[in-house]
Amino acid sequence: MKLPTLREVGTEAKLLLIGIPVFIWTMVPIYHMFLFAISPKEDAFSGKLWPDHPTLNNFSIVFHQQHYFLRDFWIQFWNSVVIALSAGALTLLIATAAAFAISRLRVPGGRWVMNLALFTYFIPAAFLAVPMYRTMGNYGLLNNHWSLILAMVTIASPYAIWVLKQASDKLPGELDEAATMDGATTLQLFRLVYVPLMMPSLVAIGTYAILLAWNEYLYAFLLLSKDTEITLPVALGNFLAADDSPWELLMTTGFIYALPPAAIYYAFRRYMVGGLTAGAVKS
């Protein structure tokens, strides 16, 4: 084995000099959360970097709903799941249909709709929140899960349509022609040719919409208010209302809440990186 030259050692040292601060910067808030989750109350507030008596007791308290702030934990968890999955499915349905119509069927005015969708994509979500809150009130949907699901679909679908349209523009047009020659109806074309070929992009978009809805705080906090109707992030925010919040339980709940999206992200990373970042910004 060849010994590394002085120059190579120097380069490696320089890279480590960047890599170590990046590692610390990235991990500190997450590690701090994890530390609280495995610490008993006394250890959590002592400023130690590793607890003397690591424990899973906090998780047990959360799972058995043994605290005032956590009495509706499972139903709130369920609410988050239902809303994220419904928003994902609905976004996928609406966006796939729209992208197919615009890109493959060349529906008149399709380009115009695409531009409207893009425009929506660029409105900062917090700016739309106030009028959206009033609108949902006018529709009588406040405190109803549908309000949050529909709001999430509204926010997720413009980007979904745009990414799916970019992807379907790349499919060769001869494919549609050949299928039509064989006597395929438009619906068969959609179901048997378009959807199977678009699968990777559809997975990416479905994941994107589910994560968006699962992570949403602002809209959830405006549109839902009853303890048994809210989603987990709103419940986490409600911990702050009290002065003597049980921070170790808050961090434990937060840790549990953060696990599913992280797992989904890493499981679908292949699709996400290819499907989303490539489409996110065209150079």
Add this chain to the structure above:
Amino acid sequence: MAITLSGDQAIPSPPLSARLTTPQVWGIVLLAPYLLVFLAFVVYPVGYGLWLARHPASYVALYHDPIFARAAVNTLIFLLVGINLKMAIALFLSGFFAQQRTWIKWLSVLFILPWAVPSIPTILSVRFMLNPEWGVINQLIFKFTAEDGPNWLNDPSVALAMAIGVHIWKSLPFWTLILMTGRLAISHDLYEAAAVDGASWSQKFRYITWPSMQTLYITCTLLSMIWTLGDFNSVYLLTGGGPADLTHVLATLGIRYLRLDQLSLAMASIVCALPLVLPLVYFMMKRLSR
């Protein structure tokens, strides 16, 4: 029927159904769900919001509200300082992560974590780290210097800087990843040729990397600015707009007015941001709708 209605027009247009082919009818049917969502949840709210913001009195009230002026300044600082700092770091780190090393590959997997996990628990985690009495940072300061650390979130400029820090922590991985794909698209031959000619590190950046990435970098910066205008979580969950409502940005200010039941002020404050937003949106649409 069409002929009688079109009156004295020279060529009568056939009825709509005759002009459309079956696929086009299907196209309209398939596009309809999105159009319905768009009408019900974008057109109506935006129109309603603008209608609520129609009173000139709201703008006078905003003009006299010191919290609004402060929020506008904070938003500008957030955008101009925060975003430029973030994009510069992202550009630098994209070069770091483009290195072919096993440990850098593994680090890049961890580096994406802030983007992959929801922002609420991590922001609350940072908030507690900064707690003056019980937070780990001040405990460590006390341990090493035997003096009390600063009351981080009680000083408006420090609190705003912390909010910017949280925003950078959360979105840096995403932009680094985007800039890295741009960097990897640059032909390797260029760097090899430059190395043969004895170009230094800074010369390679100035004559090869920057010219190829300039457009992407500027697009990313503008896009990040538009999105950061809507960053509610970083400020609201870290400082809650406090101390004394001095760290609000436009995104949290609208919600503050809403909670105080001053709906027309909430909408007016958003309308005030439109002269800043619309040119950026127009520019981005031109770039992306090709």
